[in-house]
Amino acid sequence: MILALLIACAQTPTPAASPAAPAAAPAATPVAIADPVGVPQVLAAPVAGTAFPAPATPLHTPPLAEGDGKDKVAAYCSVCHATTYITMQPPLPPEKWKAEVEKMVNAYGAQVPEAERAPIIAYLSAHYGPDRR
Numbered sequence: 001m002i003l004a005l006l007i008a009c010a011q012t013p014t015p016a017a018s019p020a021a022p023a024a025a026p027a028a029t030p031v032a033i034a035d036p037v038g039v040p041q042v043l044a045a046p047v048a049g050t051a052f053p054a055p056a057t058p059l060h061t062p063p064l065a066e067g068d069g070k071d072k073v074a075a076y077c078s079v080c081h082a083t084t085y086i087t088m089q090p091p092l093p094p095e096k097w098k099a100e101v102e103k104m105v106n107a108y109g110a111q112v113p114e115a116e117r118a119p120i121i122a123y124l125s126a127h128y129g130p131d132r133r
């Protein structure tokens with residue numbers, strides 16, 4: 001029931017946007033199973049074919065912005081973690097992005113060739129600096 005409420009809250013307010021919304025789905029069939037102690041537990045069986053509705057607001061930080069250097073960042077900076085680590089940061093000035101890239105290389109062992117670092121730092125500064133957000 002709580003799950004159904006959460007899903008209902010996450011739905012877009014647009015009517016008829018998601019015909020497969022859980023509200024229209026048949027009620028979950030309770031299934032009684034016995035636990036090892038013998039006390040029956042009732043679980044809601046998953047409704048087959050129920051699609052998760054698209055949320056009204058994004059649940060993720062956005063993907064990398066378009067621009068020169070995006071491909072390099074996508075290639076070198078998604079080896080160990082998602083690029084959302086970048087897009088979720090507060091706006092950082094160029095020297096902070098430079099320090100961040102150096103930290104990835106020196107502290108965490110990111111394999112970023114010398115020649116690729118400047119374009120990466122330029123991209124990060126251009127799209128994720130204080131004057132852009």
Ligand code: HEC
Binds near residue numbers: 101
């Ligand atoms: C070798 C693995 C590795 C690579 C490659 C890598 N990172 Fe990271 N990154 C990490 C680790 C480990 C953390 C810390 C994760 C944590 O604290 O949960 C991190 C965290 C971050 C953070 C969060 C802030 C912080 O300092 O903890 C940012 C921003 C970031 N990385 C940017 C980058 C960028 C930009 C690149 C590409 C130049 C990159 N990372 C490549 C390992 C890597």
